[in-house]
Amino acid sequence: MNFKKNIIFLLVLCTVIRVNAQKKExxxxxxxxxxxxxxxxxxxxFFEDINMGADGGIYAELVKNRSFEFAKPLMGWSVKGKKIAxxxxxxxxxxENQVANPRFLRLNVNAAMKGDVGIINEGFKGMGIKKGVRYDFSLMYRQQRSHVTLYVSLTDEQNNTIAETHFKLADTSGTWQKQGMSFDATDASGKAKLNIWFEGTGLLDLDMISLFPSDTWKGRKGGMRSDMIQMLADMKPGFIRFPGGCIVEGIDLANRYQWKKTIGPIEERQLIMNRWNVEFSHRxxxxxxxxxxxxxxxxxxxAEDLGAAPLPILNCGMACQFNTAEVVPLEQLDPYVQDALDLIEFANGDVTSEWGSVRAKMGHSKPFNLKYLGIGNENWGPQYVERAKVFQQAIKAKYPEIQLIYSSGTDPDSERFRYLNGELRAMDANVIDEHYYRSPDWFLKNAGRYDQYDRNxxxxxxxxxxxxxxxxxxxxNRNIWQAAIAEAAFMTGLERNAAVVNMASYAPLFANTEGWQWAPDLIWADNLNVYGTPxxxxxxxxxxxxxxxxLSASIDNKSISGADQLYVSAVADRTKKEIIIKLVNTDTESKIREITLDSWKNIGSSGKLTVLKGNLTDRNSMENPALVSPQEQDIRLKGKTATVTLPPNSLVMLKVKYN
Structure with missing residues (x-):
């Protein structure tokens, strides 16, 4: 019995000693x-059209292959009916008569009744239809003779009609016209289809067959999916990088992203294959x-909507080096450089300038206030450096205020990186873009990566x-708490080194639950729902x-970057009059820490704690989107000291007001 009492006494004593030791530190x-x-x-x-991020994602168009320009012209469409010869x-x-949008569909309708001749579109993994929402249907058509009535409907997975309308095509001049009609959905479906039946007699040419929900972001016709964009707005991002990513480079130079082909009337924008179409054989x-x-x-x-700085990335005359690795000869690089100069004019130029007038005609007379421009994406080698110098010289000569961002390759540790880092610094680069897709352990070990970087x-x-x-x-399944907490630890190092690190963004941003190519991803969506990962x-x-x-946060005058599995950063918000301290505990045991706010007058007597925690394998999902979610609580300070408990595997934020 005495032996058992002694054991219990020793266990209690060890617990007291451990807790006291924690409080002293x-x-x-x-x-x-x-x-x-x-x-x-x-x-x-950082937005890239990967994982159905744009078409089938934030771009709210519901019709797949609306202009019949896919490699297979009727991909996404099926022709139905008993009176089709x-x-x-x-x-x-x-x-060559219409390079941007050459194809259209011709239908010969002969004394057809509803159900005799029709075309059906399957959408992007189906169409997400919401009950009570108005849907706007439109098409471009050319009618050679007579009048044809269109019966347009949406049907759910069981082929039940959940929305319908009909209208006559009014024009018979033989010239291209646009016509549309709106209708409300009486029920919801995540896998709906669009049905168009033709009644009457006539020869019809059809193009740009489109269906949009009315509840787009900011209610813009032909706009973006509001729930997905709201997820971005809730982050209050400081910038948005676009359009990529690897799609900037393209598989080859013909497949590269060319911004001038993405502006102007929708029907004049030239579709291309997304390079993620064929990138991964397993997806x-x-x-x-x-x-x-x-x-x-x-x-x-x-970017303007979100209050974020626009950050476009342009091709620098190099295709993806993991694919064809094509490069434009230096003597033929001028058109690529001119595209960069013209983009700056498009974004910032006066309405009397060539490209500023294009922006104004699209409905935005005021400049977009572009300050940053990326030259290439994940390019490397001397072939990149020599092309980057051409861009630098031309852009700085005309627009010295533009901050140019340069690629440091695909990883942060290789000889390629070290070569580029040296060359770009010798060029007096404004900003160097570093990428790291690594294990959680790498992020924990590299939280102090920028502690010794040159501040100048x-x-x-x-x-x-x-x-x-x-x-x-x-x-x-890759978006588990183990990954998220490692990123949080690394981010304390980025924040602590804000003198060096001016921008940071997770990648990729969006993924469709059925149409992904790359994981993990920040936000997952299906046709009706969206959720944020840990x-x-x-x-x-x-x-x-x-x-x-x-602000400086330290233990024994040392920054806190992994010692005792703890990572800490601290900032002041002079606008809101707040002190904000972020603490990451990657230990399997909880910790208690006393946080003393030194040298401040009029510190608040209470604060707010926000706690994110979970088991390392926890993840959010469509079925349980809030399994990992922040919990808030009040905390009292004793003088200028707050005693904070850090649960195992947690991110804790303390906010204290000051006057």
Missing amino acids: GILVRAGKADTEIASTMWGV EGDVLVLNRQ PAPDYFQTFGLGFFEYFQL GPKIFAGEYAAHVDGKITGS NYLVQKLFSTNKGTHT
Whole structure:
């Protein structure tokens, strides 16, 4: 019995000693000594049309292959009816007479009743239809003779009609016209189809067959999916990088992104195959194309909506080096450089300038206030450096105020990276873009990566990063708390080094639950729903609480970057009069820390704690979108000290007001 009592006494004594030791190891935040002003662009978002991010994603068009320009002209469409003879349905190609949109569909309708002749569109993995929402149907047509009535309906998975309307095509002049009709959905479906039946007699040419919900972002006709964009707005991003990513490079130069082909009237924007169509044999996407309904004008407009700085990336005369690795000869690089100069004029130029007038005609007379421009994406080698220098010389000569962002390749540790880092610094680069897709352990070990970077050298853009867990895990299962908390620990290092790191963005941004090619991803969506991953919640917490100035947070005058599995950063928000401290505990045991706010007057007597925690394998999902979610609570301070409990595997944020 005495032996058992002694054992219990020793266990209690050890617990008391451990708790007391934790309390003694206090964190000192020198709250009266602001270190560095934090760039307004510190935390942003990076959008690329991957994983059905644009078509079938944030671009709210519901009709797949609306202009019959896919590699297979009727992909996504099926022809139905009992009164269709050979030659009644043809795909015509205008070729060089209309390069941007050469194909259209010709239908010969002969004394048809409803149900005799029709075309059906399957949408992007089906169509997401919401009960009570108005849907706007439109098409371009050319009618050679007589009048034909169109019966337009939406049917659900059981072929029940959930929306319908009909109208006559009014014009018989033989010239292209646009006509449409709106109707309300009486029920919801995540896998609806669009049915168009033709009644009467006539010869019809059809193109740009379109269906949009009316509840788009800001109610814009032909706009973006509001629930997905709201997820971005909730992050309050400081910038939005677009349009990529690897689609900027293209598989080859013919497949590269060309911004001038993405502006102007929708029917004049030239579709191309999305390079993710064929990139991964284990995730084929033969119906993945870029229609460019979401083009550069819409990206600039979205940045303005979000209050974010626009950050376009342009091709530098190099195709993806993992694919064809094509390069444009230096003597033929001028058109690529001119595209960059013209883009700056499109964004910022007066309405009397050539490209500023194009912007104005699209409905935006005021400049978009472009300040940043990326030269290439994940390019490397001397062939990149020599092309980057050509861009630098031309752009700085005409627009010295534009901050140019340069690629440092695909990884942060290789000889390629070290070569580019040296060359770009010798060029006096404004900003160097570093990418890291690495294990959670890499992120934990590299939280202090920028502690020793030159404060007077180029700024750093952490342009693409994500913690990748075991490769045997696929899809949204990769967005687990283990990855998110490792990213949070790394982000404390980015925030602590805001003197060097001016921009950072997770990648990729969006993924369709059925149409993804790459994982993990920040936000997952299907045709009706969207949810944020634990990684999203970490990004949102940092982005909405970035403060205005860094503060020193230390234990024994040392920054806290992994010692005892603890990572800490601190900032002040001089506008909101707040001190904000972020603490990441990657230990399997809880910790208690006393946080003392040094040198401040009039510290509030209470604060707010926000806690994100979970088991390492926890993830959010469509079925349980809030499994990992922030919890808030009040905390009382004792003088200038707050005693904070850090649960195992947690991100904790303390906010205290001051006067």
